Amino acid sequence: QEQLVESGGGLVQAGGSLRLSCAASGRTFTIYALGWFRQAPGKEREFVGGIRRKDSSIYYSESVKGRFTISLDNTKNMVYLRMDSLKPEDTAVYYCAAQRRPVSLSDLTAYDTRGQGTQVTVSS
Numbered sequence: 001q002e003q004l005v006e007s008g009g010g011l012v013q014a015g016g017s018l019r020l021s022c023a024a025s026g027r028t029f030t031i032y033a034l035g036w037f038r039q040a041p042g043k044e045r046e047f048v049g050g051i052r053r054k055d056s057s058i059y060y061s062e063s064v065k066g067r068f069t070i071s072l073d074n075t076k077n078m079v080y081l082r083m084d085s086l087k088p089e090d091t092a093v094y095y096c097a098a099q100r101r102p103v104s105l106s107d108l109t110a111y112d113t114r115g116q117g118t119q120v121t122v123s124s
Helices: none
Strands: 002-007 010-013 018-026 033-039 046-052 058-060 068-073 078-083 092-099 118-123
Touching: 002 092, 018 033, 018 092, 018 118, 033 078, 046 068, 046 078, 046 092, 058 068
Parallel strands: 010 118
Antiparallel strands: 002 018, 018 078, 033 046, 033 092, 046 058, 068 078, 092 118
């Protein structure tokens, strides 16, 4: 099984930027796609974006499209989430997750493994 560890979270002012990293280890050859999700206090977990390893196709949620960018480094088994123009409503714990099957990127239930998360706080 693969393991995922996120890093890069922190406190940033509205309008600022952060880059989150997710390091995959273990049976990484089984990973078909990697996704980012977030969960704000009192809210359900929300899909942010995902990327398929084979063709690097990417899908973003409408709430982050144009502000967030996902990138993948297969040689290092790393996936990144660059977040620009951050808003207070982006405040959440951000999770990296891995899929082993070719299914919908936005379906949380279709992910097999996720990391522990990293906190992102955007102040107004």
